[in-house]
Amino acid sequence: MQVSGYAIDILVTGFPGKSVCHGALGWSSIVLIRHGDRLALIDVGAFGHRKLLLAALAERGLKPGDVTDVLLTHSHYDHALNWVLFPKARTVIAKVEMDWALTVPWGETPVPELYVRELNLMPSLARAEDGDEVFPGITMHLAPGHTPGCVAFKLAGPEHDVIFTGDAAKNRVELISRETDMTYDAAISRASIAMIWDLWTARPGGIVVPGHDLPMALDDRGKPKYLGEREAAISAWYGDTLEQTTIINLVI
Numbered sequence: 716m717q718v719s720g721y722a723i724d725i726l727v728t729g730f731p732g733k734s735v736c737h738g739a740l741g742w743s744s745i746v747l748i749r750h751g752d753r754l755a756l757i758d759v760g761a762f763g764h765r766k767l768l769l770a771a772l773a774e775r776g777l778k779p780g781d782v783t784d785v786l787l788t789h790s791h792y793d794h795a796l797n798w799v800l801f802p803k804a805r806t807v808i809a810k811v812e813m814d815w816a817l818t819v820p821w822g823e824t825p826v827p828e829l830y831v832r833e834l835n836l837m838p839s840l841a842r843a844e845d846g847d848e849v850f851p852g853i854t855m856h857l858a859p860g861h862t863p864g865c866v867a868f869k870l871a872g873p874e875h876d877v878i879f880t881g882d883a884a885k886n887r888v889e890l891i892s893r894e895t896d897m898t899y900d901a902a903i904s905r906a907s908i909a910m911i912w913d914l915w916t917a918r919p920g921g922i923v924v925p926g927h928d929l930p931m932a933l934d935d936r937g938k939p940k941y942l943g944e945r946e947a948a949i950s951a952w953y954g955d956t957l958e959q960t961t962i963i964n965l966v967i
Contacts, residue, residue, distance in 0.1 A: 716930070718873070719872060719873040720750060721870065723746060723747070724747040724748075725924070727742075727743070727745040728943070730927055739825070743761075746758070746924060753784060755785070756782055756786070757879050758881065759795065760794065762797075780801075783804055784806075787812075788882065788883070791862065794882070796827045802837070807841045809842070817835060853868050853870045856910065856914065858880070865882060867879060867911055876914065876915075876917065876922075878921065880925045881925075881926040883904070886925050887931060890925070893908045929942060930942040930943060949963045950963075
């Protein structure tokens with residue numbers, strides 16, 4: 716994805732689904748943005764993303780030390796845990812989110828408690844306020860509901876904007892219905908999604924990158940349409956040898 720002055724790569728495309736009987740999937744989006752000599756990641760994923768994330772960077776000739784900025788949409792483990800791969804980077808999170816994450820009861824939420832505690836001690840941590848420019852051309856917008864300090868990021872390009880919604884609007888269904896799964900207050904989440912729609916439609920040609928879905932643009936009727944093709948599958952050992960695997964395709 717190209718926006719004048721910016722190169723945007725979706726390193727990991729989020730998946731809009733939940734596990735039925737094995738806990739959370741946590742398959743979230745990870746986005747690389749290159750602008751001049753600055754390289755930002757919007758969200759960094761969890762343990763299961765590490766090999767994939769490092770390989771995606773290596774394919775582009777990059778090392779973790781090349782990342783200058785980490786922009787976190789919120790503190791949940793599937794989006795924020797891998798900040799430890801980028802200790803030299805400036806890590807940005809909403810102040811209200813960080814204040815909340817430090818107070819949640821241990822073991823009761825998707826917040827990675829020890830990682831949040833350590834992040835709070837990092838001199839490279841930046842606590843941002845609503846409306847702050849957190850990277851050249853990118854502003855942070857509070858979008859609570861999923862968490863108290865969940866945010867969306869808006870990249871204001873010369874031709875059009877790109878909105879990164881995190882889990883304020885996790886997928887196409889939430890954007891269309893304005894109803895959300897996993898919210899502490901449905902009305903607050905609806906207001907946040909309305910705000911995201913305002914950002915999206917403020918200029919023609921806008922693109923939205925959700926926390927757990929493919930990027931989207933608006934069609935001629937003003938409805939979200941996917942950009943790109945989804946890839947999602949599981950390889951399972953159902954046979955008698957390691958060489959015998961069954962591929963379960965998760966794409967319809």
